[in-house]
Amino acid sequence: MEKALCLYIFLSRWHFLNALFTVEVFQSLYTAEHGGNVTMGCKFPMEDQLKLELLSIIWEKKELELTKEVYQLRDGKEDLKIQHSNFQGRATLLKERLNLGQSVLQIANVKRTDAGIYRCLISYGAADYKLVTLEVKAPYREITKSSRTVQTMAGHQEWELTCQSEGYPEAEVFWQSEYGQDLSDQQMGDSSS
Template structure:
């Protein structure tokens, strides 16, 4: 009878300890620029000096388009388990061990890629078990827009081209100096790069006004972000005029 009572009391104590053990996250959503670094954090109670040999930390990533989660970083009983780490995170994901003694399990990912976006599980086993989820979103602004303009051979029309890479997929609009949308012949296409970026190319063909400048506008609806580039035909007109005089 005494042994049964002791076991019941022990189970009750373990339940209370586990119930008091709670993992918290100071930030649930991170929006990070492609190619930059990110540190995501979850916190756990230490209650005195940390006994590293009792600590297990598991970080996993889950995306809607993958069947099973990717192991980002695992510390089991105070020891890192690099062989179990998914190859997508090899050399890029690390746990900041110096912060563990303060109850901070901080995951650092360098050179963030589009495929790093998703839901991250932070599980802590230390005198109790608990976990939380953190969401990582990755954006890539269409900041660098390459432009080109050429005159169609034997015609009085010009071909304008704008090309840029980013994420998510952007729409492209063409405008003149009066900010009026142009109704000329526009052809916008895109391909996916190996890094998961959208390579967007937009071509406008029309007979321009000699004195006007034209703009291509990349509109990223999901990020509510707009970037643009300006193109002028004046240089080509001047070159054509010089060639005609010669």
């Protein structure tokens, strides 16, 4: 009975102590451009000067059935042994910001697969975490257009029109005459061009 009472008191006080240590995010939603860089951050309370050996930080990306380790600082030391291969060489922690009570993660060369929910977990005497969402956009660049005449097997001349661009999400392509007539059903070849 006495053990149960002690455990109850400890657990009730533990939640109170952890409530004093609260991680906050700079912002809950980040938007990055495909191929660019993104910097996401959260802050944690600290008194006076940072005691780096007491600090552990984990940034991870939540997936449907698993989490991918993005970056880890354990007891003040970088630990990239279990970093997921998707983030190797691309995810770093801006260590100069730690003395400000900030955990700032930078991901270089952002990919579409980087989009999702990230967890910033910080342990510094107590522990807390917050979630941030990363959206990745790949806006369409300049559309290249070309036209040429081609000789058919029957000896007729026909026009071949092409247009091409890169971006995400995939665009809907349709063709229209100068009079507004829909010519899409006459399109031949790849419909995503």
